[in-house]
Amino acid sequence: MKKEDIKADTIYYTTNFDVLKEVVSKTDEVKHTDMLKSEFIVRLGRYITNKSGLVLVSFGEDKKLNGCAVVSRHIDRIGEYVWIDFRWSDPHCGGLMRKFYEEIMANCRARGIKRIQGRTNRGFKAIKNLYEAYEVGRIFEIDVTKGTMKDDN
Amino acid sequence: MITEERIMEIIHEWLMNDKEINKESNLINDFMMDSLDMIELKMIFEEEVGMKIPEEDFYEIETVGDIISYLQRK
Numbered sequence: 528m529k530k531e532d533i534k535a536d537t538i539y540y541t542t543n544f545d546v547l548k549e550v551v552s553k554t555d556e557v558k559h560t561d562m563l564k565s566e567f568i569v570r571l572g573r574y575i576t577n578k579s580g581l582v583l584v585s586f587g588e589d590k591k592l593n594g595c596a597v598v599s600r601h602i603d604r605i606g607e608y609v610w611i612d613f614r615w616s617d618p619h620c621g622g623l624m625r626k627f628y629e630e631i632m633a634n635c636r637a638r639g640i641k642r643i644q645g646r647t648n649r650g651f652k653a654i655k656n657l658y659e660a661y662e663v664g665r666i667f668e669i670d671v672t673k674g675t676m677k678d679d680n
Numbered sequence: 681m682i683t684e685e686r687i688m689e690i691i692h693e694w695l696m697n698d699k700e701i702n703k704e705s706n707l708i709n710d711f712m713m714d715s716l717d718m719i720e721l722k723m724i725f726e727e728e729v730g731m732k733i734p735e736e737d738f739y740e741i742e743t744v745g746d747i748i749s750y751l752q753r754k
Contacts, residue, residue: 540713558714618714653719657735 535588536623538630542575545585550595553615560655562613562646567597570612575600580612581634583627593617596617598641611645628658682729682751690728691744694721703745725751 531600533539541547545613551571573582580599587593594616598609609631635643644663647654654660688701695701695711696752699736707713713721722738 554742558712602687618708618718621715622735625735626717649716652723653716656723657719 530590533586533590534680536585538585538626541582541584547582549592550582553595557615571597583630585623593620594623595625598631607640608642608644609640625657684748687748687751690724694724701744705744706742
């Protein structure tokens, strides 16, 4: 698609390398994230190669990237779900992230996928409020580099 | 009606830093707020004033002065 044909604030799906590079660069703008950029790039490559994920983008009037989301398809003990690997929107573009979530939801419905999951280190109340999301379980983490486990005695 | 002082106090508490706040302070450019931050702040003000604030209204807000004008009109 030519840049001049791009409509502002419209969600597109992309595998364009230059656009993907821009998406990766936005990981620097997300606050309080523990995601490793190098790991994200590997995952992104895998999603594109084996079609297990999608990259959604939008552009402003100036044709610059103003929003993006990377989602991937997984299976757990309940069934298929979509995982939101990464999302970013220009804070000046209020309401744009909601458009992304609505597009992701529509995509899920079209494919018969009933659940969307994501992880956040912040803003959980806002996410609950915006998307009628609810907390599912807890994630725990163990640092295996730190000595031995505690003695029970 | 919520006072200007209370609005400033809420923003100051939410920011959790010593940044100077005045009516011209831009929420995004000066305080580095992103879209989630804006929604969180909106929810705090909703609790404070006891009424829902339409998302579309809050997206029009750019400065602390805008928040003051908006909430004092309600």
